[in-house]
Amino acid sequence: MNPVLRLSHGLLCGRHHSAALGGMRMLHATVSSRYAAPPSLAGIQASQLQKTLTTSPKPILPKEDLVFGHTFSDHMLTVDWTSTKGWEKPQIKPYGPLSLDPSCSVFHYAFECFEGLKAYRDAQGNIRLFRPDMNMVRMNSSAERLYLPQFEGKEVLECIKELLRTDERWIPEGKGYSLYLRPTLISTENTLGVHCANKAMLYVIASPCGPYFKTGFKAISLYCDENNVRAWPGGVGNRKLGANYAPSVGPQVAAEKKGYQQVLWTIGEDFELMEVGTMNMFVYWRNEAGEVELITPPLDGTILPGITRDSILELTRTWGEFKVSERKINMRQIAKASQDGRLLEIFGAGTACVVTPVKRIHFQGTDYNIPLDPTNPDAQAGPVTDRIYQTLFGIQYGDVPSKWSVVVE
Structure with missing residues (x-):
């Protein structure tokens, strides 16, 4: 950042x-x-x-x-x-x-x-x-x-x-x-x-x-779009312009017709992760070095600087329980982590939904299932995703004291 x-x-x-x-x-x-x-x-x-x-x-x-x-x-x-x-x-x-x-x-x-x-x-x-x-x-x-x-x-x-x-x-x-x-x-x-x-x-x-999604706080499925991009270097992906949103409707409709709820936006030959629909994206995994890590793509000019995104980064860094990174990560790494059993949780984050857990990603003909909570088969989110959601939710409604919550006198 x-x-x-x-x-x-x-x-x-x-x-x-x-x-x-x-x-x-x-x-x-x-x-x-x-x-x-x-x-x-x-x-x-x-x-x-x-x-x-x-x-x-x-x-x-x-x-x-x-x-x-x-x-x-x-x-x-x-x-x-x-x-x-x-x-x-x-x-x-x-x-x-x-x-x-x-x-x-x-x-x-x-x-x-x-x-x-x-x-x-x-x-x-x-x-x-x-x-x-x-x-x-x-x-x-x-x-x-x-x-x-x-x-x-x-x-x-x-x-x-x-x-x-x-x-x-x-x-x-x-x-x-x-x-x-x-x-x-x-x-x-x-x-x-x-x-x-x-x-x-x-x-x-x-x-x-x-709730933004009719299903409420439930895990969604993603379709990795290999042909369209949401933003590009030197463009306006880091600004909240109406012109960024209209071109996303076609790919979103196509994903829904295939049975997926949101588009996973990527860029480049390695399919670097960008955003989930209109949300910032987070990956919680055990990386190649064996570290438990929460990753979100960096603000390189193509990613919208989400306020919820920033809040999650600051919040989880104060926990000090795992590595928190803003760095590039691609779908090939996600697919390999899924095959190796190192993929723990994935979620999107934004104002409208706060946090939305992801349960499945379609990439190059294969569905990769994302673990939710192995101790609870009915869970709609993993423990870290749920904890982030509940904390931010509590701050927004004043249940958790925070300087981020501004009372309108």
């Missing part, structure tokens, strides 16, 4: 940009101070937030009927930007359609990036967020790559907190339920020319949800 976020200052497309590159760890202390707008342009100011409340509140669905990303709360947050004035006053207003010209460059050239985080309800009724400052760092990194305007992360978080207070009734109670937040940044300039945007909009919508 690169040591610290390196930032360069300059004027691009008539405004200030900072380069947010590298890893996620150790960045939370620098978020608010390094993304300020230049003196000539207005930055986002939470103190200027204006609210217009809906006159027609929507009915709340029973939480058991929630489908991920299908139901939305009463209100949304929007902030407009222009290259001449900077950011306008933030607005909380009734959820509804955006009015955009058909020529907007977001429609034609994919000037769009987004984030995903959740608000949780703890046992005392408090609203909690999990490491939201890291989402702001990553979104600014994505914005920088698209030459979209950056923002003061601390100010946007304060606006998001007010949105949560406004739509508090939409945060479901109970473990496994949350309010998913989708910050999005798009170009709204009316032009067919390919150049950096002079108009943009940041908006946040909220969706109550239950």
Whole structure:
């Protein structure tokens, strides 16, 4: 992992940009101070937030009927930007359609990036967020790559907190339920020319949800795609851009038709592991040297710097019970480890699902079964995967004390 976020200052497309590159760890202390707008342009100011409340509140669905990303709360947050004035006053207003010209460059050239985080309800009724400052760092990194305007992360978080207070009734109670937040940044300039945007909009919508997978916390099967790649060196795999996701739908549908739930993305002749669907990937095994090791692919520019990924690395390193590595590993090594009985557990990790255990991988005509818990034939996860899941789950809902859990006052 690169040591610290390196930032360069300059004027691009008539405004200030900072380069947010590298890893996620150790960045939370620098978020608010390094993304300020230049003196000539207005930055986002939470103190200027204006609210217009809906006159027609929507009915709340029973939480058991929630489908991920299908139901939305009463209100949304929007902030407009222009290259001449900077950011306008933030607005909380009734959820509804955006009015955009058909020529907007977001429609034609994919000037769009987004984030995903959740608000949780703890046992005392408090609203909690999990490491939201890291989402702001990553979104600014994505914005920088698209030459979209950056923002003061601390100010946007304060606006998001007010949105949560406004739509508090939409945060479901109970473990496994949350309010998913989708910050999005798009170009709204009316032009067919390919150049950096002079108009943009940041908006946040909220969706109550239950478990991401309908099956709940259960092991999934993977199909190793030998023909398509999710990202490549020098590309934008380390940014959360909408353009990274649409091309993955075809391979995902093909994998499902073959009886597998997710695609295992690889790259190169040795099929180096990249990601699992839209999740970071972890392998827990006994390596060739006989060491028990947890591995995840390194942040080499092709891997999304997941916040859950970073949390797992930091958490397991504090345990000090096995080797924890960020290094390359390929499917040929996985196949050999499976044949040798050295493969212990594999799982994916991300905001939507937290942790998802893997039970089977199809690679070059062979299904490789991944051990779960040999002491429990009904187990859906191995002991390390389950421990990671339960710990992060406990932090998110406030049961496990941690600096990562932020209470919305």
